[in-house]
Amino acid sequence: MWRRVASLSSLVSSSKSRILNQVGCGLNACQVFTTRVLNPAEGGVSDRRRIPFVTFVLGGPGSGKGTQCTKIVETFGLTHISAGDLLRKEISSNSENGSMILNTIKEGKIVPSEVTVKLIKKAIETSENDRFLIDGFPRSEENRIAYERVIGAEPDIVLFFDCPEQEMVKRVLNRNQGRIDDNIDTVKERLKVFAELNLPVIKHYSKKGKLYKIDGTGSEDEIFERVRPVFAALSVR
Numbered sequence: 001m002w003r004r005v006a007s008l009s010s011l012v013s014s015s016k017s018r019i020l021n022q023v024g025c026g027l028n029a030c031q032v033f034t035t036r037v038l039n040p041a042e043g044g045v046s047d048r049r050r051i052p053f054v055t056f057v058l059g060g061p062g063s064g065k066g067t068q069c070t071k072i073v074e075t076f077g078l079t080h081i082s083a084g085d086l087l088r089k090e091i092s093s094n095s096e097n098g099s100m101i102l103n104t105i106k107e108g109k110i111v112p113s114e115v116t117v118k119l120i121k122k123a124i125e126t127s128e129n130d131r132f133l134i135d136g137f138p139r140s141e142e143n144r145i146a147y148e149r150v151i152g153a154e155p156d157i158v159l160f161f162d163c164p165e166q167e168m169v170k171r172v173l174n175r176n177q178g179r180i181d182d183n184i185d186t187v188k189e190r191l192k193v194f195a196e197l198n199l200p201v202i203k204h205y206s207k208k209g210k211l212y213k214i215d216g217t218g219s220e221d222e223i224f225e226r227v228r229p230v231f232a233a234l235s236v237r
């Protein structure tokens with residue numbers, strides 16, 4: 001399994017970014033991606049680095065991240081990790097952070113990095129897959145730095161669904177999935193937080209040459225036809 005990931009990564013990662021992956025690897029980070037595999041040639045086991053292929057999926061509230069992730073999963077077989085869904089699960093399972101997370105989501109603010117990164121790390125570690133879409137994270141530069149420190153790697157690529165505010169608000173208010181944050185006051189705050197804290201993350205990855213900016217307007221299928229070539233070019237699946 002780890003060999004296939006390594007070759008996928010090599011398609012997208014420049015040697016520079018792979019060096020960065022290794023430089024950023026603290027002890028805990030290495031443990032995340034080290035897998036013990038049988039090494040018959042030497043008659044025992046050896047440690048091998050397992051390098052997952054990670055795509056961050058970013059965009060404002062209602063820009064269509066979750067919708068497009070579902071389509072990417074269906075077509076290319078990556079595993080979808082929605083940071084928001086992980087946090088909502090913490091609320092519904094009455095975890096120790098549940099009420100803090102609920103209040104933060106109601107206010108449209110950002111949950112502390114340590115909480116979210118821990119949940120994402122666990123989702124990666126417990127998955128059988130080695131190719132991930134991390135949806136709605138990182139939300140801020142602080143989130144990004146915490147992720148890269150704990151996981152010990154940068155994402156391979158970043159998708160950004162670019163959508164006008166008016167359209168995003170319309171979609172969120174029509175969503176009808178019973179989300180506590182799908183109301184006009186929270187959406188306004190989320191848009192503010194997106195502009196102030198999330199756009200700098202998008203700019204960061206743009207400067208690194210990892211960003212794919214996708215026009216998030218039009219039908220779901222039209223948008224997916226803009227996404228498809230990104231993964232098709234990587235020979236994912």
Ligand SMILES: Nc1ncnc2c1ncn2[C@@H]1O[C@H](COP(=O)(O)OP(=O)(O)OP(=O)(O)O)[C@@H](O)[C@H]1O
Binds near residue numbers: 059060062172175223
């Ligand atoms: N291209 C589209 N045209 C119209 N409606 C859409 C489109 N894409 C998604 N939607 C709808 O808009 C709503 C928001 O989409 P989605 O949940 O995928 O956004 P999101 O970026 O994940 O939002 P959030 O950050 O709030 O989780 C959903 O009800 C979805 O069905």
Ligand SMILES: O=c1ccn([C@@H]2O[C@H](COP(=O)(O)O)[C@@H](O)[C@H]2O)c(=O)[nH]1
Binds near residue numbers: 085
């Ligand atoms: O990394 C994250 C992701 C989400 N949040 C909080 O959850 C809501 C909803 O997130 P969606 O991605 O839209 O499902 C978001 O507004 C934040 O309050 C977070 O703090 N950190």
Ligand SMILES: [Mg+2]
Binds near residue numbers: 065066082136
């Ligand atoms: Mg979503």
